[in-house]
Amino acid sequence: MRDDPTQMAEQVSKVLRHLVLLLRRSSAGQPVTTQQYAVLGSLEHGPRRMTELAEEHAVQLPTMTVQINRLEYAGLVARGSDPADARVRTVELTGEGRDRLHAVRRARIARLAQDLAALTDDERDVLAAALPVLAKLGIDRTTQ
Amino acid sequence: MRDDPTQMAEQVSKVLRHLVLLLRRSSAGQPVTTQQYAVLGSLEHGPRRMTELAEEHAVQLPTMTVQINRLEYAGLVARGSDPADARVRTVELTGEGRDRLHAVRRARIARLAQDLAALTDDERDVLAAALPVLAKLGIDRTTQ
């Protein structure tokens, strides 16, 4: 298959669709949405600026503004200011936000670990070997 | 790593996030949304009923109704009836819908193939081996 990129791409495409459905099914009814969870995750290691967050999550600034508004209203994050530049707003986790992040992460990891436990040792080896490759996919596609 | 499912789950989780971002970036500004594309794909081999489509895409019936409304308005699908049961509505591709499906598929496959071409032969082998494993992930998790 490696010598027929198109055929391989078709297989990859099918698998991606499967993974998307998996994620959709598994994230229904969670205490935070997957987007909110992702944003909270970005704040784990300290305050970030709005532009950073937007770029990191591949959304426009206004979208991130709205998401942060909701998280702030929910008490999970707090806005701050950069003393060196009055234009930038910083965002950081509140204690409750950190708790929520960790709780959701535990739940998600446990669910995934459960799925992985259903595999054989060999399958897990194969998958583990492929993870770095998947992480590399599309890394430097500059043209949209 | 295979012996520490939790650690592996964390790695898988990171890779999934990366793939989701990849998909988001690559599907911006396409002629049909990824959802619409997925629904069109379900119709490739003949008419389907609304309930089938909803279940296959892991959404509720009203959601599918709205999506089919839009596709119908765009002229990409047509609604029909089941002669044996007047309650069910069938949905099938129009000629234009089929054309659009194939065009979008070609574009997506080409993009993916391009990403794959950036990998080494060894990396493609590793990835190819992992595809069936990924497809198996979460296959029989009955409890939500």
Next chain:
DNA sequence: CCCGGAATATTAGCCAGACTAAGTTAGTTG
């Protein structure tokens, strides 16, 4: 010093896509 352009966010208004609740129409069954 200040004026104009660039950078950072927010607001407003739009659309897609998800949900639940409620309504309609058509089969099915006691």
Next chain:
DNA sequence: CAACTAACTTAGTCTGGCTAATATTCCGGG
């Protein structure tokens, strides 16, 4: 045949994405 069930649709709400327009603030050149 009356009541229940099944298959959809409609209506209303929410999240999450976009663009355009609007503050604010910073910075550089005259």
